[in-house]
Amino acid sequence: MTACSVPNPYIPSLVAEDRSQPDAEEMMSRDQIESLQLDRLRWTLHYAYENVVAYRELFDAHGVHPSDFKDLPDLQLFPYTDKEFLRKAYPFKSLAVPMADVRRIHASSGTTGQPTVVAYTHNDLQTWATLVARCFRFSGMRPGDKVHNAYGYGLFTGGLGAHYGAERLGCAVIPMSGGQTEKQVQMILDFEPETILSTPTYLLTIADGFRKIGRDPRQTSLRTAILGAEPWTDEMRREIERTFEVDACDIYGLSEVMGPGVAGESGHSKDGSHIWEDHFRPEIIDPFTDQVQDTGRPGELVFTALTKEALPIIRYRTHDLTRLLPGTERPGHRRMGRITGRSDDMIILRGVNLFPSQIEELVLQVPELSPHFTLEITRPDRLDQMTIVIERREQVSIEAAEAGAQQLLHSIKTTIGSSATVRIAEPDTLARSSGKLRRVHDHRPKG
Known part of the structure; x- marks a missing residue:
């Protein structure tokens, strides 16, 4: 496989030297973000076309070439992709790099069909850890915190993605993984972590574990809960915050696009997750007509990754139903509304x-x-x-x-x-x- 001659415009950087402070790209204006997206989209489209046969065949079949991309609206000229696109390339035909350059492989559970396989170069892993660290800091985690990680480890991206992001931020990670609820409770009591990472529904199961031994889940060391991997409502947030006396924030991601860390929520405003648009270009489409929707209108979330090396992702249909909103705490990056469901879970x-x-x-x-x-x-x-x-x-x-x-x-x-x-x-x-x-x-x- 021949590497693309166009160099990757993104050189992964660590979070700021003072790790409690935002990254430079995190604080860009909207104009700066869109200028960056234009350059990175141009690179991504050429990179995918030149290095992945499946993309070249898909683009050719739709009569479009990377050179047709001149401005951001031109992204709409290119076809959508989905899980089926990746499944047809199982296991490694969708990779844009030789296997010698791959440093990690994850995969979906495959419960609804052929698993989707995702892979990462060294640079991809650095980007991933940096963005997860950005989410965690944005939600209120601080360098030096002890972090109880109850996301599942293994082929699922949640556990390891969260783990390396917390370490990148400068935290001590307790790699508990999921299950063993009694032990989860004991470790929280013994190790006194400040932050817990889990799915929202499993955190309520942990609360039940506290009550079973006669302990009040409100009387722990926890102050922050960063929750994801399933849709949850503001009513669920209030339930969790009442139960544990913590600040509960959302984190969003999906394996095919990167894993956790695609978007994160401010612990101050709690008004939806900001998408890190220096690395991902989001669109909202009507799931029935496939037409791109204006900002604020509901529909299906679509992502194009801007900096991925091992597995380029272009106009990937997530099936998550939400809407895009202007940024608040980070004005250059748009926010996601609450996910109301999945178009395939309706x-x-x-x-x-x-x-x-x-x-x-x-x-x-x-x-x-x-x-x-x-x-x-x-x-x-x-x-x-x-x-x-x-x-x-x-x-x-x-x-x-x-x-x-x-x-x-x-x-x-x-x-x-x-x-x-x-x-x-x-x-x-x-x-x-x-x-x-x-x-x-x-x-x-x-x-």
Whole structure:
């Protein structure tokens, strides 16, 4: 494989010498960011075309060439890619560098088909660690903190991505990984970390672990929780902050684009994750028409990576539904609104479209019901039926929980426009997940 003759315009740098301070590119103006994006997009398109056969064939099939890119709107001339594009290149046909230049390989679980494989050069790993460190500092983590990392290690990018970012920031990492909830609790009590990293739903499972041994999760050393890997609502944030007395912030990423660290949330404003646009060019498209949407309009998030060497990513459809907003704490970088769901996770129930996050938001407004629930979808007598199986909270009677369930059903009907039933479960009886939570169990016949 021949390396692209156009040099990579990005030379990875460490975070600022004073690691508590922002990076220079983090503080760029919008005009500076767009000028940088123009240069890096020009490089990326040529690099992918010259080094990855799949991209060259895709561009040629759509009658477009990297030389057609003259200004930022010209990115729309180029075709979208998705998981299927990467799966067809399994395992290593999508790489732009020889295997001798690869320093790490990750992969998706493959639960919905052929796994997608992602790889990193030395420079890619430096970029990744720097951006994760940027997210962590932005959310309130500080050099010298002890960091309890409950993201899963292994082929999943979450654990190792977070690990090296925290080390880059100058923190002491406790590489706990997911699971072993009793041990998680003990390590937090013994090691007294200031920050915890996990999925939001698993952090609530850890809270249950504290209560099981008679300890109050509000009385720990934790002051910051940086949570990601699954969509979560502001209602979930309030639940977590009440439960642990921490500041809870979002971190966003996906393996194909890099891993965690694509976007991070300010611990000061908590108003959505800023996308680090010195490395990623986001777009919002209508998932049905594929048309690019204006800033502020909802749709599906699409990413082009600007500096990746091992695995170029161009106009990658994430299936995450959100919207782009102007930057606030970092004005040069646009923000993501809360992810409302995934276009491939949408539940169609008797003609009504809904997402698990909508149910979560309403559940957390009912004090008698816990955040632990699943959605069971069936089709008895040819009609779709959704049953919400949900635990009552500790110290709440069955009668009170049933009254809360009626309140929930009314909220679902008036807010979402769908009917459902509720089945109350006893506390601590539903399965817990130490990774990404599976909320929906669809038992309807296929086809």
